[in-house]
Amino acid sequence: MTEIAVLLSVGRHPASARARRADLDARALEVALGLRDTGRVHAIHVGDPAEPALREYLGMGIDRLTVLPAIGCDAAAVLTDHLRQLRPAVVLAGSRAECGEASGMLPYLIAHALDSQLVAGAVSITLRGDTAHVIQALPRGSRRALRVALPVTLTLDRAGPEPRMSAFGPAQRGRIVVAQADLSGRAPAQPSDWREQVARVRPRRLRSLGPASAAERLRSILPTRSGPSTRLLDLDADQAARAIWQYLADEGLLDLGEPGDSGVTSPAATQTAGHAGPGSAQ
Amino acid sequence: MIRRSERRARRNAGVLRRDPRGERDMVAAGPLVLAPEPVSAADIELRRIVIEDPQSWVIAVPDLDRGRLTTLDRDLIGAARVLADAQGGAVLVAVAAGCLDDLGAAGADRVVRFAALATGAYAPATLARALVELARSHQAKHLLLADTPTAGGDVGRRIAALLGERPAAHVKALNPGEVFCLADGGRKEIVRSAPRVILVEAGCAEPVAGRRHEGRELAAPELGFDRAITDLGAVKVDRSAVPLVEAELIVSAGGGVSDWASFHRLAAQLGAAEGASRVACDLGYLPRERQVGASGSVVEPRGYIALGISGAPQHLQGIARCERVVAVNSDRHAPMIQRADLAVVTDVQQLMPALADLAQRERRRD
Numbered sequence: 001m002t003e004i005a006v007l008l009s010v011g012r013h014p015a016s017a018r019a020r021r022a023d024l025d026a027r028a029l030e031v032a033l034g035l036r037d038t039g040r041v042h043a044i045h046v047g048d049p050a051e052p053a054l055r056e057y058l059g060m061g062i063d064r065l066t067v068l069p070a071i072g073c074d075a076a077a078v079l080t081d082h083l084r085q086l087r088p089a090v091v092l093a094g095s096r097a098e099c100g101e102a103s104g105m106l107p108y109l110i111a112h113a114l115d116s117q118l119v120a121g122a123v124s125i126t127l128r129g130d131t132a133h134v135i136q137a138l139p140r141g142s143r144r145a146l147r148v149a150l151p152v153t154l155t156l157d158r159a160g161p162e163p164r165m166s167a168f169g170p171a172q173r174g175r176i177v178v179a180q181a182d183l184s185g186r187a188p189a190q191p192s193d194w195r196e197q198v199a200r201v202r203p204r205r206l207r208s209l210g211p212a213s214a215a216e217r218l219r220s221i222l223p224t225r226s227g228p229s230t231r232l233l234d235l236d237a238d239q240a241a242r243a244i245w246q247y248l249a250d251e252g253l254l255d256l257g258e259p260g261d262s263g264v265t266s267p268a269a270t271q272t273a274g275h276a277g278p279g280s281a282q
Numbered sequence: 283m284i285r286r287s288e289r290r291a292r293r294n295a296g297v298l299r300r301d302p303r304g305e306r307d308m309v310a311a312g313p314l315v316l317a318p319e320p321v322s323a324a325d326i327e328l329r330r331i332v333i334e335d336p337q338s339w340v341i342a343v344p345d346l347d348r349g350r351l352t353t354l355d356r357d358l359i360g361a362a363r364v365l366a367d368a369q370g371g372a373v374l375v376a377v378a379a380g381c382l383d384d385l386g387a388a389g390a391d392r393v394v395r396f397a398a399l400a401t402g403a404y405a406p407a408t409l410a411r412a413l414v415e416l417a418r419s420h421q422a423k424h425l426l427l428a429d430t431p432t433a434g435g436d437v438g439r440r441i442a443a444l445l446g447e448r449p450a451a452h453v454k455a456l457n458p459g460e461v462f463c464l465a466d467g468g469r470k471e472i473v474r475s476a477p478r479v480i481l482v483e484a485g486c487a488e489p490v491a492g493r494r495h496e497g498r499e500l501a502a503p504e505l506g507f508d509r510a511i512t513d514l515g516a517v518k519v520d521r522s523a524v525p526l527v528e529a530e531l532i533v534s535a536g537g538g539v540s541d542w543a544s545f546h547r548l549a550a551q552l553g554a555a556e557g558a559s560r561v562a563c564d565l566g567y568l569p570r571e572r573q574v575g576a577s578g579s580v581v582e583p584r585g586y587i588a589l590g591i592s593g594a595p596q597h598l599q600g601i602a603r604c605e606r607v608v609a610v611n612s613d614r615h616a617p618m619i620q621r622a623d624l625a626v627v628t629d630v631q632q633l634m635p636a637l638a639d640l641a642q643r644e645r646r647r648d
Binding site: 012014017095098099100101102103104105108109111112117118119120121133135136137138139141142143144145146147148149157159190191193194195196197198199200202229230231232233234235236237238240241242243244245247248251253254 | 444452463474524
């Protein structure tokens with residue numbers, strides 16, 4: 001049986017600042033729950049076992065959550081010791097914590113210590129023997145497929161699957177198991193020469209100024225526009241379509257995406273079919 | 283006294299600096315005339331800076347987007363300059379081969395081009411090892427990367443893990459003494475002295491302007507690829523279902539659209555994400571998450587096609603940073619028509635099927 005470890009942290013709601021399940025970690029757990037047929041899922045948290053927000057993860061459908069009781073010291077070292085014994089084939093984690101330093105280093109340190117491959121921004125994973133097929137999210141909605149040798153560490157960001165809701169019953173029934181953690185000689189979480197302050201809102205640059213030419217600077221404060229705009233009047237539909245197609249082709253806007261299959265309605269179309277327009281509502 | 287012909291010859295040879303006052307447009311009483319041709323960076327004589335024997339090195343690694351420096355990349359090199367200039371150092375820009383921009387003008391004293399990394403190739407572990415080696419051979423004080431999830435941020439964290447050091451991540455501002463890292467979900471800043479690995483966010487420093495650094499090419503080390511990860515290439519995604527904030531091409535519908543079947547077909551044929559104005563969302567034709575504008579999503583795709591959208595100020599705010607806007611409307615005085623780069627005044631209902639058919643024919647021919 002393949003071992004799958006999910007690293008879960010306690011998040012904080014951006015508006016109310018209440019403790020909650022961390023959004024990205026919940027996405028990681030969602031991916032792990034999809035692997036339950038092929039492996040055993042171990043949910044692991046480093047911190048306070050009494051934290052009530054941890055039950056929100058249990059409510060997603062896992063029956064136990066292992067907590068390594070280490071507060072105020074380096075979580076990566078504690079986790080590494082634990083994972084060395086577990087030897088998971090897949091480690092899943094959110095790409096960034098919601099509180100604390102949130103440097104996003106933890107998965108990298110663990111992958112380095114366990115000598116495992118790491119894929120950032122993963123969306124889904126399928127296990128095939130001793131390799132994994134991973135889909136990675138790239139900017140602007142693109143996706144890339146990778147074949148990775150196990151063991152592998154995946155980090156999840158906002159492109160990951162939407163986490164399921166947490167159910168109250170399973171959340172109360174689930175068990176929080178406190179594991180042994182060796183804390184002797186661990187480094188503190190934050191060096192003493194770091195200073196913390198309330199985040200300042202810094203002025204945003206409206207638009208970067210290019211080379212030091214007055215004409216260039218003047219152009220840069222005018223509305224964004226490549227050249228003089230073209231206005232086409234009194235065209236019939238075919239001529240207008242031809243003109244727009246030509247423009248899109250010239251600007252290189254057509255090679256961005258794969259066209260949809262004309263025989264199949266797009267998911268957006270099927271999605272909106274349920275939306276009653278004003279005509280059908282009456 | 284130099285003769286005029288000689289002056290012109292020397293000016294053409296680049297010996298003599300041009301007198302900027304000689305280049306005024308002599309339009310006596312007419313309106314302000316802008317130069318019709320864009321002034322490229324090469325036309326302007328920038329102050330040249332050559333650092334022959336630097337005391338220290340700062341390595342900057344831009345992400346590149348289709349071979350071009352992004353805004354964040356320019357900020358990144360600007361930040362590297364801040365750190366290098368404070369200690370009499372030089373900026374070494376390490377970049378994938380195929381970078382089209384002038385890196386000297388962007389602020390690079392030296393350039394290393396990794397030929398094996400064609401733009402977009404997936405080899406973060408290889409690149410991280412190569413950069414660690416580069417930093418070691420130059421004894422670089424700092425390594426700066428853009429904190430983007432699957433590019434610079436990924437490579438930078440691998441470097442930090444290899445070096446066993448704690449990087450400064452999500453750096454919003456920096457000066458030679460200290461860096462300001464956004465932490466605690468954006469509520470706090472950690473202020474610390476600049477570590478070796480620095481991952482910067484947009485706006486961390488001003489981009490280099492008004493001067494040109496040498497940009498001397500250095501020999502790139504060979505990269506040894508490992509076989510543990512195989513790139514299987516891009517996956518076909520349904521572009522019309524891509525979230526608006528991620529999309530590169532958006533077809534957006536407003537109150538002027540009534541033939542919704544054609545609209546969906548057109549979006550699918552163009553491979554574009556579907557957007558809508560507030561009017562169309564209010565009427566329930568598209569879900570609320572598809573709304574573009576100040577109260578919906580603020581989008582910045584490369585192309586935006588507005589069909590039957592008159593262009594309320596809130597909607598125009600939402601597309602303020604679009605590069606190319608095509609507007610189709612039957613009202614030639616609509617604000618959207620004024621905003622567009624290509625404005626077509628025609629009936630939207632007839633245009634949509636015509637354009638979808640044309641797209642289908644053209645795609646099939648390819």
